[in-house]
Amino acid sequence: METKNPTKRILIVGAGEAGRRLAEALENQPGQNCEVVGFVEDELGIVNGSKKRVLGRRDELLDLVERFNIDEVIVAYAPSWQDQVIKKLFGNGHSDIKVRVIPSMYELLITKPVGAAVNDVPLVDLTLPNLSRWYALLKRGFDIVFSIIALIAAVPILLAAAAAIKLTSRGPVFFRQERVGLNGTTFQVLKLRTMVQDAEKNTGPVLSSGRDDERVTPVGRILRATRIDEIPQFVNVLLGHMSVVGPRPERPCFVEEYRKRIPYYDLRHRVRPGITGLAQVNGYYLTCVYVKLKYDLMYLRNISLWLDLKILLKTAMVVLRSKGS
Numbered sequence: 001m002e003t004k005n006p007t008k009r010i011l012i013v014g015a016g017e018a019g020r021r022l023a024e025a026l027e028n029q030p031g032q033n034c035e036v037v038g039f040v041e042d043e044l045g046i047v048n049g050s051k052k053r054v055l056g057r058r059d060e061l062l063d064l065v066e067r068f069n070i071d072e073v074i075v076a077y078a079p080s081w082q083d084q085v086i087k088k089l090f091g092n093g094h095s096d097i098k099v100r101v102i103p104s105m106y107e108l109l110i111t112k113p114v115g116a117a118v119n120d121v122p123l124v125d126l127t128l129p130n131l132s133r134w135y136a137l138l139k140r141g142f143d144i145v146f147s148i149i150a151l152i153a154a155v156p157i158l159l160a161a162a163a164a165i166k167l168t169s170r171g172p173v174f175f176r177q178e179r180v181g182l183n184g185t186t187f188q189v190l191k192l193r194t195m196v197q198d199a200e201k202n203t204g205p206v207l208s209s210g211r212d213d214e215r216v217t218p219v220g221r222i223l224r225a226t227r228i229d230e231i232p233q234f235v236n237v238l239l240g241h242m243s244v245v246g247p248r249p250e251r252p253c254f255v256e257e258y259r260k261r262i263p264y265y266d267l268r269h270r271v272r273p274g275i276t277g278l279a280q281v282n283g284y285y286l287t288c289v290y291v292k293l294k295y296d297l298m299y300l301r302n303i304s305l306w307l308d309l310k311i312l313l314k315t316a317m318v319v320l321r322s323k324g325s
Contacts, residue, residue, distance in 0.1 A: 008034040011070045013061065015039035015054055019076035021288070023052055037068050128267065128300050138305060143244050147234040154231045161192055161228055164219045171197030174232060179249035182272045186252060187241040192229040194220025227319050233275045245308040246274025247296040258289060268296040271303070278307075281314035 010026060012019045023036040038055040056064045065073065162173045175193040178186050195215045216224065223229040236242040242249065247268040250258070258265045279295035299307070 006033070008032075008071045009069055010034055010036050010072045010074060011038065011040060011055070011064060011068065012036060012074050012076055013040045013058065014076035015041040016076070022074065022076050034072075037070065040064060128270065128297075129303070131271070131303065135303075135305070139243065139308070142305065142308070143237050146244050147237040150231070151234045154234075157228060158192075158231060161219075161223060165193055165217075168219050169193075169196060169217045178252055179273065180252055180255045180269065181241055181249055182269060184266070184269050187236065187239075187249075189241070189249060190232040190235050192223055192232060194223050194229050227315075230275055237275065241272070243272040243274045245276055245311050246271050247277050247299065248280060248292075249273035262290065262293060264297065265293060267300065268293065270300060276311060276315040278311055281311055281318055 012023055019039055023039075026032070026034055026036055036052055038052045040056055040058055040061055041054045042057050055068065061073070064070070165173050171193055173193060175191045175195075176188045177191070179189045181187050194217060195213075196217060220229070233242060234244075237244055255265070277296065278299040279292040282295055283292055
């Protein structure tokens with residue numbers, strides 16, 4: 001007789017937006033048997049935007065764990081004062097100032113320390129590493145070779161996709177759109193058209209709502225789900241606009257909006273944008289821009305050819321499962 005895995009009981013410390021998003025994501029995650037019991041916060045009561053309640057204050061955490069038989073505690077706090085300091089220092093995305101902090105025991109446990117010590121005082125370097133010349137040459141060489149092979153291999157797929165687009169909807173096969181790339185420069189990204197012609201004629205620039213977007217054609221839905229619409233971007237890679245792996249390029253109008261709202265946003269423009277990236281293989285099409293940026297910064301902190309290869313392998317798995325949008 002098959003035994004059913006017991007439900008994991010989770011308590012979230014922090015009832016702000018991050019905590020609410022996390023609670024929703026945990027309980028909607030397929031294949032996971034878990035229950036968010038509630039939140040821990042200093043202000044008691046019902047949490048706006050959630051059916052869960054605040055069960056107690058932070059100083060009651062240990063008692064709450066025992067009282068509600070909690071299996072896992074997840075901390076989802078608002079930004080700390082250290083984070084506010086870093087936002088001010090790195091706010092424009094082009095600061096070369098070196099920033100180091102004396103880490104707490106908690107920070108040493110959750111981070112991969114990059115730094116040294118002054119006498120017996122440990123310091124962690126928060127500055128994103130500069131890419132070495134050798135890495136840049138190897139990555140560019142890999143991009144060129146991979147893109148040539150990918151475009152040659154994809155010729156039959158592109159021909160079939162082009163025919164399907166022309167036979168089912170009015171308009172060109174290819175679609176060009178201005179995007180922001182390395183160091184904030186703009187370029188024209190090349191994709192297969194997946195929406196009706198003049199999709200933004202009456203609305204102006206708007207983000208796609210994914211599978212529910214009525215502007216996406218039936219063929220376009222298939223092209224998006226399989227990522228076939230992205231194949232022409234290998235031409236952008238050969239032209240030097242993009243890399244195979246990196247942060248996804250965004251449109252200038254949205255970049256300007258995000259720059260105002262998110263102090264760290266411009267840091268993602270320190271490298272060439274990519275056809276795929278860490279945010280794409282770990283998140284979803286409609287994943288919040290703040291979460292996507294966290295993945296982009298994680299990529300920049302740990303950037304390497306080995307990481308690029310792992311992202312490509314995960315991208316292949318996503319394509320095979322047709323989880324695109």
